[in-house]
Amino acid sequence: MAKRTTRAAGFWPRHTVQVATRVLPGATRDRYRQEFLAELYGLSRARQLRHAVGVLSRSWALRAAINTPSDAAAADMEIVFARHRRPLFCLLNRHRWETFRSEDAKPYRRCQRCGKDETDVWAGSKSGREYDPDEISARLFWGGGAGPGGLV
Amino acid sequence: MADQLRMTLPTEFVLRALLADPQAELYGVEISDAAGLPSGTGHRILARLEELRWVQPRWEDIDPKVEGRPARRYFRLTAAGAQQARTALAEAYQSKSKRQVRIPRPVAEPS
Numbered sequence: 001m002a003k004r005t006t007r008a009a010g011f012w013p014r015h016t017v018q019v020a021t022r023v024l025p026g027a028t029r030d031r032y033r034q035e036f037l038a039e040l041y042g043l044s045r046a047r048q049l050r051h052a053v054g055v056l057s058r059s060w061a062l063r064a065a066i067n068t069p070s071d072a073a074a075a076d077m078e079i080v081f082a083r084h085r086r087p088l089f090c091l092l093n094r095h096r097w098e099t100f101r102s103e104d105a106k107p108y109r110r111c112q113r114c115g116k117d118e119t120d121v122w123a124g125s126k127s128g129r130e131y132d133p134d135e136i137s138a139r140l141f142w143g144g145g146a147g148p149g150g151l152v
Numbered sequence: 153m154a155d156q157l158r159m160t161l162p163t164e165f166v167l168r169a170l171l172a173d174p175q176a177e178l179y180g181v182e183i184s185d186a187a188g189l190p191s192g193t194g195h196r197i198l199a200r201l202e203e204l205r206w207v208q209p210r211w212e213d214i215d216p217k218v219e220g221r222p223a224r225r226y227f228r229l230t231a232a233g234a235q236q237a238r239t240a241l242a243e244a245y246q247s248k249s250k251r252q253v254r255i256p257r258p259v260a261e262p263s
Contacts, residue, residue, distance in 0.1 A: 034222060039181045041221035051181065054191025065196040068203070
């Protein structure tokens with residue numbers, strides 16, 4: 001009896017992977033089923049399930065990638081792959097700001113994760129403080145100009 | 153072909169992972185891990201790269217009964233694919249560098 005050296009795939013990950021491959025074209029279905037099943041071996045149970053769910057959730061995108069003819073594959077690559085979802089923290093407006101400098105050496109800030117630029121609310125501040133919630137809300141309310149509180 | 157390729161971030165990550173050692177053969181999970189992508193994302197990129205003949209897939213040559221697992225499908229960059237990938241990544245990097253240079257936005261003067 002040969003000794004097993006890798007952790008076997010669990011029932012639910014195997015089942016999930018098999019469901020995921022049902023949407024794939026018939027010519028490639030078996031090939032991907034074998035590939036996905038083989039990848040489950042050796043992973044922890046939790047990782048197996050995560051992997052299987054990930055494969056399932058992206059099976060339609062894989063189908064689209066397989067169905068795209070080779071001459072259009074390069075040109076269409078961005079269309080399929082550009083639907084990269086924004087990170088959760090960015091969706092919750094919790095960006096990871098990083099400071100860059102423009103050509104005229106003025107600093108500006110951009111999110112490392114999603115590439116969003118910081119809004120102009122910060123521009124033109126003379127308070128010397130980088131974050132001043134009162135000033136920001138006042139600027140948003142008064143349209144960035146001078147408000148009644150003598151902000152600018 | 154490389155001039156037609158509009159590189160996206162996940163594709164860049166996969167190519168960088170493969171270019172780290174062009175001779176190495178990696179399977180799907182290893183590539184996704186090396187690229188820092190969630191499960192399933194790497195496979196569609198690999199399908200595209202395979203279609204473009206940038207990567208060469210190969211079934212692992214093992215006895216499943218001895219190993220206790222099915223054969224994995226390994227991917228390796230082809231010689232032409234590695235060259236095109238380097239070119240495409242360099243172009244993508246240049247494009248990003250250009251975008252980093254921002255046109256300064258006008259700042260409203262206080263009235």
